[in-house]
Amino acid sequence: MADKRTELQTLAQAIVQRSGLHELSFRQLAERTGVKSSSVHYYFPEKHDLTAVLISSYSEAFAQRLAAIDAQPGSLRRKLSGFVDLFEQAAQDDKLCLCGMLAAEISSLDERCRGLLSGFFRQAELWLARILEQHQGEVLSPLPPGRLAAVLMSGLEGALLLDRVHGAGAHLQAQRQLIDSFATGAPS
Amino acid sequence: MADKRTELQTLAQAIVQRSGLHELSFRQLAERTGVKSSSVHYYFPEKHDLTAVLISSYSEAFAQRLAAIDAQPGSLRRKLSGFVDLFEQAAQDDKLCLCGMLAAEISSLDERCRGLLSGFFRQAELWLARILEQHQGEVLSPLPPGRLAAVLMSGLEGALLLDRVHGAGAHLQAQRQLIDSFATGAPS
């Protein structure tokens, strides 16, 4: 681990993705990284500060992965499959999307964090809508790109949620089949 | 309110649907119903007991609404629209589905509650799959009923989640459009 701040942040993110913001405590964070809770407050004065950093860095990492998908050419189906892979990675670690988890806990977030959260979803859906528009010839659906983007984002966040309760990956798999049903493997 | 137990249960359900299990405390529950927290423990000895009752009664009420949809004949599109209405009602109250919320908080549930939660989703998806199968002539989708049921359930739970953050009902609306795109209004 590069430094203590990064170590704390990485652990905090994993805890939120697995168990939620309420299971994240400065004490636990301290114990599991070998410092005292007051030291955690040195890096992140208040819990809202830590939360905001988590959302920001998660959004940034997500954006980079989207850029990586953009970088190499491919069909719509291939690109959307790459998008689903981002969620699959979380699922296989028994995690939710950080922002999906925080969306459920929105009543505990301050205004700043709510804005960052909203930004994450806007970013993801704008990316999806743009991809769908760029490959419109490969879309076998009457839904306009923005609507289809909303369907996919809801579906993927919901699939992560439900697969932890029930179904052993079946919900994410069903989302893949939905995509295959409207995205042809045709020329880019 | 019929009796204190019912009053407590009703309030508890609303708190969980709006803010989650962690925001539900025996103290708050007591204050807002005019008793002391020890009285709440009289009705629900432990928090897990209250949680289990909430899930059970929510599942039961949900099943009754599904039966009401079954009761009056109609096209697939009409029935699925009635299903979405159940989620729409929660959304307009700024609530999530109780079980969607608890799915996010699964790490805080005991085994009994997890089983009840799983039962809720199984029930909902089996109903959807049955409806899709009964109206298979009206389904314009290559996905088998079970898969389509999983897609819809994920999508609706996710839509409730995302609409609270971002979009003012757009995600639920997009789910309705998805349904309209594959469910013909054809004869029942």
Next chain:
DNA sequence: GTCTATATACAGATAGAC
């Protein structure tokens, strides 16, 4: 940067009087 020590608040839960 990390520590000790502490303030303050609130959580779930129980004992026992009435």
Next chain:
DNA sequence: GTCTATCTGTATATAGAC
């Protein structure tokens, strides 16, 4: 059934020494 009173644990957060 409802109360008072209390136990115990944990949370966020801060002051100030080193």
